[in-house]
Amino acid sequence: MSSLTAIKPETINSLADAIFPAMAMLAGMKLDVFTPLKNGPLSTGEIAAEIGVPPRQLGPLLYALVEANLLAVENDQFCNTDEAARFLVKSAPGYLGARHLSLSRRWSGLIKTADSIKSDAPQARLDFSTMPSEELENFYAGSYAESCAAGRVLVERYDFSAYRKLVDVAGGSGGLSVGVTESCPGIQATVVDLPSTIPLVRKSLDAAGASDRVNTHAANVVDGPFPGGYDVAVMKSIVQVLSADHARSALRHVNQSLEPGGDLFILGTILDDSRLAPSYAVKSNLNYLNIYDEGRAYTEGEYRDWLEEAGFVFSERVVVEDGTSIIKALKPI
Ligand SMILES: C[S@@+](CC[C@H](N)C(=O)[O-])C[C@H]1O[C@@H](n2cnc3c(N)ncnc32)[C@H](O)[C@@H]1O
Known part of the structure; x- marks a missing residue:
């Protein structure tokens, strides 16, 4: 007692x-x-x-x-x-x-966590292909600065001086491409995203004054490959939007768009195989269950398997300051 x-x-x-x-x-x-x-x-x-x-x-x-x-x-x-x-x-x-803008959306979804679990369906579903344009614009405005900063962190950590053509897969606001090309003027970037989002991606790039160094291309990366010739691909905050099967398809299609010898960087919330760390990835899964039908923060082990299956060689995973991870993989020559 x-x-x-x-x-x-x-x-x-x-x-x-x-x-x-x-x-x-x-x-x-x-x-x-x-x-x-x-x-x-x-x-x-x-x-x-x-x-x-x-x-x-x-x-x-x-x-x-x-x-x-x-x-x-x-x-x-x-x-x-x-x-x-x-x-x-x-x-x-x-x-x-x-x-x-993005925090309001996230937090109003999180309040529905118990309901999403109970109904086995996300109660604050985020569907990029059907989202009203004003909402999507707010989403991109809310995530632009973070993505731009992630681009800068990427080029500080890795040597991008040899790359010429970068594809920013599901690049959304284009922030990452802006961040990378600001620091590396020799790189021409292309944001690939869903057809419905491209006008907003262009608007965001125009506002950043980056339209001369960042192009756009409309494609669904789950459905098929997109025109290639890239020596580096970046996938930031896209794999966790997708089901495991769709993630595997997207990785296969990205592999096809890369030149042999090209590098892939995956940025986002990635769990240790224990599923207990990094803390930010553990917490983010609560957000994802409210907004995505099947998307989630996957484990490093899952990424390793899918990358190998898609034709990549896993190189490393590092956890950065904000609790997100960067995976580097290579398409062999
Ligand atoms: C969470 S946002 C991330 C945007 C950007 N990479 C960033 O980190 O700021 C997910 C993006 O993936 C795009 N997307 C979702 N499914 C896609 C698909 N099947 N093919 C291409 N883009 C897709 C969405 O339109 C959206 O721009």
Whole structure:
């Protein structure tokens, strides 16, 4: 009995509280409270006037953002923390504030987890081929900065100097291709994505001023191969969208589009064979079960088997800082 009373609901209470800072961040991004603070501290009333909201309920959010370590306050004057100033001010390079679009979608799906399991169907289904164009545009706007950063990380980690033609398979917003070609001007990239998404991909590339170095091609990579001649292929956040059978088909078709000796980089949430790590991949599977019929974070072992079956030689898997992984594989000569 005494050992039972010694057990406190600490984990339960801390999990129940964990939502508040995340929700404060979301509201702060959505209202863009951070940009007006780029020139120095402001009061609640001044911030409210800058972002065009009534001041009455803004105060509680600002103090919650202090608690969340995104703002600091002194004498009722708020300022950005270093991190908020670096990533949440609209003019900052690598601005992440637009992520509220993808986070809102993800979190409203996660609330349905029990229902998705019970009904054996995703209750916040994400179908890229039928998604209304405005929703898809928001999805790409919300993921662009992250994908661009992933492109930069890729070329920092691996030597891309010998590559000339890159295919960004299911490249979505084109962010990754923009990130890679910014750092490696000798590379011409092509974003391959579903026909319905291509006009939006082009729009995103135009907005980034990257249309001269990044082309687009409409294709369903599950259904068949696409025109080839590439010396490097990147597949970011696509395999986990697909069922295992579709993933295997996509890998076969990518192999056919690569020149012999070409390299493949797969980026995304990939599980250790234990299914217990990396933590981010374990958690992401909760998201996927709410949005994809069969997609999920697959294990390294599954990737190894599928890559071999598709004609690749597995080279390595590394887990990067954000908990996602990079697999490198080679199409032998
Ligand atoms: C989660 S998004 C990832 C986008 C991009 N790679 C990134 O990381 O930002 C998945 C992308 O895969 C595309 N996609 C899904 N199924 C596809 C298929 N069968 N063939 C080609 N593209 C596909 C979607 O249109 C969408 O752009």
